[in-house]
Amino acid sequence: MDIEGAYRTIPIKPIHKKYLVLHFYDEYLIDHNAPFGAGSSHGLQGEVGDTIIDILYALRIHPAIKWVDDYSIFRFPSPCGTYLSDQFPSLRYDYDLSLVKLLIEPLGIPWHREKGQDFDSVFPYMGFQWDLSNKTVSIPEKKRVKHLSRLSAFSTKCQEHCVVKKDVETINGSLAHLSFVLQRGRSHLPSLFHWLSTFPNEFTPRWPPPSVLSDIAWWTTALEDPNAYHQLSPSSDPKDIGIWIDASTGWGIGVLIDGRWDAWRLVDSWDIDGRDIMWLEAIAVEFLFGILAALGHCDTRFLVRSDNTGVIGP
Numbered sequence: 001m002d003i004e005g006a007y008r009t010i011p012i013k014p015i016h017k018k019y020l021v022l023h024f025y026d027e028y029l030i031d032h033n034a035p036f037g038a039g040s041s042h043g044l045q046g047e048v049g050d051t052i053i054d055i056l057y058a059l060r061i062h063p064a065i066k067w068v069d070d071y072s073i074f075r076f077p078s079p080c081g082t083y084l085s086d087q088f089p090s091l092r093y094d095y096d097l098s099l100v101k102l103l104i105e106p107l108g109i110p111w112h113r114e115k116g117q118d119f120d121s122v123f124p125y126m127g128f129q130w131d132l133s134n135k136t137v138s139i140p141e142k143k144r145v146k147h148l149s150r151l152s153a154f155s156t157k158c159q160e161h162c163v164v165k166k167d168v169e170t171i172n173g174s175l176a177h178l179s180f181v182l183q184r185g186r187s188h189l190p191s192l193f194h195w196l197s198t199f200p201n202e203f204t205p206r207w208p209p210p211s212v213l214s215d216i217a218w219w220t221t222a223l224e225d226p227n228a229y230h231q232l233s234p235s236s237d238p239k240d241i242g243i244w245i246d247a248s249t250g251w252g253i254g255v256l257i258d259g260r261w262d263a264w265r266l267v268d269s270w271d272i273d274g275r276d277i278m279w280l281e282a283i284a285v286e287f288l289f290g291i292l293a294a295l296g297h298c299d300t301r302f303l304v305r306s307d308n309t310g311v312i313g314p
Contacts, residue, residue: 002115006069009110010034010044045069052109059103061095072125073100087120128181131229138229139181147174148223155216162205168196175219181230182222188215238301245288245306247280255288262291281308 003009011033012020020031020038034041049066056064056073064073081092083099095103097118101111117123121132129138139147154171157163172192179185191211199206208216222228244256249271254263264287270280288304 001071001073002112003069003071004110004112004115006045006049007036007041008033010041010048052104052107055104055107056100061100061103067126070125072123073119075119085119093119127177135232136229137181137232139178139223141226144223144226147178148220150174151216151220151223155213155220158208158213158216162207164205165196165199165202168192168199171216172196178219178223182219182228183230185219185222188218191215236301238303240303243288243302243304245284245304245308247277247284247308249277249280253280253284253287255284255291257288257291257295281306284308 012031017030017032020035022029022031022035034044045068049069052071053064053066056062061073061075064071066072075093075095077088077091078094079092081094083093083096085091085093123130124140127140127143129140131137151171151174154163154167157167172189175185175192176189179189191209192215195206195209195212241258242256243258245254247253249266252263252265255261266280284306285304292302
């Protein structure tokens with residue numbers, strides 16, 4: 001369920017209204033509700049949202065979660081339930097969506113008329129499509145097409161013109177969000193992060209480096225797949241096969257795996273172009289990943305021992 005105009009339903013204390021003034025078409029208007037964008041509005045809406053969740057739990061409607069104004073309520077089969085499900089006719093439940101809305105109707109919550117749906121094992125939440133039966137999360141087709149179109153336009157702009165910082169921030173934010181589903185894309189985000197750090201201000205445009213164009217091409221290909229999804233599964237304990245890695249600016253890189261080791265000496269002038277110990281430690285991790293892949297390991301969590309908190313630390 002989604003609250004319609006969530007930020008516009010939080011009233012302002014009457015004595016404070018004179019301090020909340022909007023400038024609109026050469027007129028100054030006193031606002032009566034919290035506006036979207038005001039620094040305090042997020043906190044105010046959050047307090048109301050948390051209260052709604054608390055009331056739902058008190059009414060024994062749970063689990064229930066929310067993100068800003070987007071609410072998802074779950075239910076489990078109950079032997080004493082009186083509500084049937086069209087999806088699972090043989091199961092009974094303690095409540096349906098109509099009862100949920102009826103119980104909290106005194107709160108006066110303006111639920112969005114078009115967003116939201118009845119109880120189902122497949123539902124949207126936080127911009128993703130969740131499938132409880134198959135334990136997967138994917139990008140809804142409408143959003144996939146939208147993000148692909150936006151990325152294509154950004155790619156064309158990068159190849160023809162300089163771009164400003166805001167354009168990069170918009171694309172970076174979208175791709176970081178999508179990386180929850182397209183998790184391999186996480187390794188194709190650092191180039192954008194680094195490029196953002198080079199903009200001197202909001203107005204000076206810059207040409208993208210080749211690494212950004214390469215990563216944008218990867219994301220474009222990834223978003224062209226309408227069947228991409230991420231399998232949801234609990235994290236397993238990491239395997240301990242005796243992995244140790246270290247790097248030294250005075251010698252090089254060393255890797256130890258299950259009693260077997262290898263090492264690489266530094267070449268002269270390795271520390272050019274701003275390379276330092278952090279760069280070297282990152283290369284050590286990359287070497288480790290390459291070795292593990294060569295040994296046939298895939299989709300496995302490993303315990304890695306290292307004294308480098310800058311690259312692999314929390």
